[in-house]
Amino acid sequence: MCDNIEDFKVKEAPSTAYYIPNFISRDEEKYLIDQVNSAPKPKWKQLSNRRLQNWGGQPHPKGMIAEKLPKWLEVYTRKVADLGVFGDLVPNHVLVNEYQSGQGIMPHEDGPLFHPVVTTISLGSHTLLDFYQHRRDSTQEATAHQSTQDGDSSSEKPVQHHVLSLLLQPRSLLVLKDDMYTSYLHGITETTSDLITDKVVNIDRMDHSIGDTLDRSCRISLTIRYVPKTLKMNLFGKR
Template structure:
């Protein structure tokens, strides 16, 4: 990873979130900006070992629903049978979190390091009791259907190992 200066408007958020102490004494140095149109999502995945194992995400524009799954490589006991790593995501589904516009979510420890997270490719979301943060959400109740619009997410995190010096790519003689 080659370090680049973050734009000033983003530093407002990286500094504010870092000052909460969620990355130990480190300051966030990496921001991923994703845009999702209605119907777009992201496959269940882990973010990998390159990052400090607490990740913060600000949601802008639309709400979305972030789903968590137990890991692909893990074998899980279900009704006495071993479910192999080839079982579908459905059988590994754990729970969901409703990400409302202007919200901040922190994902850490095993939820970050062990489990997978993803966003289903849907244009609307049915609110169910699998959404574990409903008591923290304003004006939402089970049975409601929420229609997605365009969402931009800022995933703010710490990448501990970055190149100390900038690479001189394409340098003119």
């Protein structure tokens, strides 16, 4: 369905964002939601504004003890890898976020534990992903979040300058790299509906126009990344 990723480049965004609508089918979307929902209860981590599942291991500055991804996720890490956006790498880490309507994630950067490409499959509902310019004073520099493994950025001060937003529809894939990965913070406002404004720069091929309001429902996102630094455990549990 995606012969040339360049056809999906968001031209109105800084370098580089690709937005691929209908990257997966409705059946695949349902299958993935069912898989997420049938994960064992302890797999969920409840945060104040969303809950999440971590697959592939816990990223750590000393190295992630890599765990094999389940088949249902591996299929999609390979499907994303086939686009070539990770070069020869195959993503080895997936963060599943679940947002009820009204929930979101504070502006944050994904940081140095990951290869600087992030890909996201959206399931169940649209959302608006907002991008903010880095505006750090010295205190913010000191507390800037060094990419916690679950992307929880509660220690980071809110950043004020909203530059643009991307509308992420269910079943779409978003790819962010280059400046869009390194020079901007991204976040999702805690709201139950989204107004499409001229800051939403990827609506040209969609059925929406400026002034539309979209009500959110429960959204699940699969954030698919590559963690370069991994550690292998031996049979005795030693690194």
